Amino acid sequence: MTTDHLPDAPHAPHRGRPRDASRDRALMDATLTELQLHGYSGLTTAAVARRAGVSTATLYRRWRSKEDLVLGASQTWAEELGPDHDTGSLPSDLAALLHDKAAALDGPSGRLLRAVLGEAAHNQALADVLMEQFVLPLQARVEALLARAADRGEIPxxxxxxxxxxxxxxxxxxxxxxxxxxxxxxxxxxxxxRLLPYLLRALGARTA
Amino acid sequence: MTTDHLPDAPHAPHRGRPRDASRDRALMDATLTELQLHGYSGLTTAAVARRAGVSTATLYRRWRSKEDLVLGASQTWAEELGPDHDTGSLPSDLAALLHDKAAALDGPSGRLLRAVLGEAAHNQALADVLMEQFVLPLQARVEALLARAADRGEIPxxxxxxxxxxxxxxxxxxxxxxxxxxxxxxxxxxxxxRLLPYLLRALGARTA
Incomplete structure (x- = not known):
């Protein structure tokens, strides 16, 4: 797992006029909406620019291509899970994790993931973003939660x-x-x- | 869940020369390969025809558009799970189901699903195929397996x-x-x- 493939353009210093944060946000909003309506295959930079109320020239100053634009949207919308914290017991630790992840999936993060999952099969930069923003944070929280539950004697x-x-x-x-x-x-x-009681039993939790 | 949106063209009687089954199969093979290599967005009917060794005119006699071609490939590759059968116990019923589904996901069916999942978000005909070929057969087998296990007294x-x-x-x-x-x-x-023992515990199986 490396980040070699991630283009640094979206975060590189912008030459000329300072970047307009609200215009950037409008472009990211518009990209997500177009992805939802038409999928990766149906998204065009012209439609994104029109929806965001900017010229295509403006869009291209910031994003070099459709692929670059969708990569930027993925970095914007693939929500971080938030920090792990010890709630004091396995059932409440697990409920908190499920709730955080469900809220992300039910929002822009989930719509983005669905739209780009197929594209990530043959786009390494996109696959790297999904790995870093969806997979690794979840794995880290699961490992921490399991270690605490085992320490407390709640699970084998x-x-x-x-x-x-x-x-x-x-x-x-x-x-x-x-x-x-x-x-x-x-x-x-x-x-x-509905999943929580099944997961607690699967882990052999004393509280299940 | 209706099939109103499914075009009947792929299964409609073919006028003129009888259909060449090996050429049809070559087109379906080529569509899956192109989907894997380039995704739905990068697939072109010209590349599929070239890979299958047919002219684009031949392709268009059978499939009216790229969308129609991918829908046909989905119907071809989204593997049926096979019939449910009673193996005599919950652990072996569940192992058989997991194995059947895993074999499908590790093969063409899984590659197809990944490539079209995002597209199905805004394509009702494709969503209907996924529902009928992936979701409903699995749900039917799970319901049958749970009913048998409860009858045998293996799970609550x-x-x-x-x-x-x-x-x-x-x-x-x-x-x-x-x-x-x-x-x-x-x-x-x-x-x-690796999942099987967790699932058996989740179900409260006596054998877990």
Missing amino acids: PGQDPLVVGEMVIGPMVSHTFLIPHTPGSRPGTDMAE | PGQDPLVVGEMVIGPMVSHTFLIPHTPGSRPGTDMAE
């Missing part, structure tokens, strides 16, 4: 953190992406709540 | 079949799609084996 030691991590994120991802949902529903959050 | 009754279904498929999907894997590895199968 020697759990498989990779499997537990996939059991946390996988059902929410497949439920959100593969099943049709009514607009405004929160499939990740719904799944998180 | 009243399980949530939707959650159990997502716990079967979700971890394999997220592990296969979000983590980089070396060519030739079988991430779905690897996850299926």
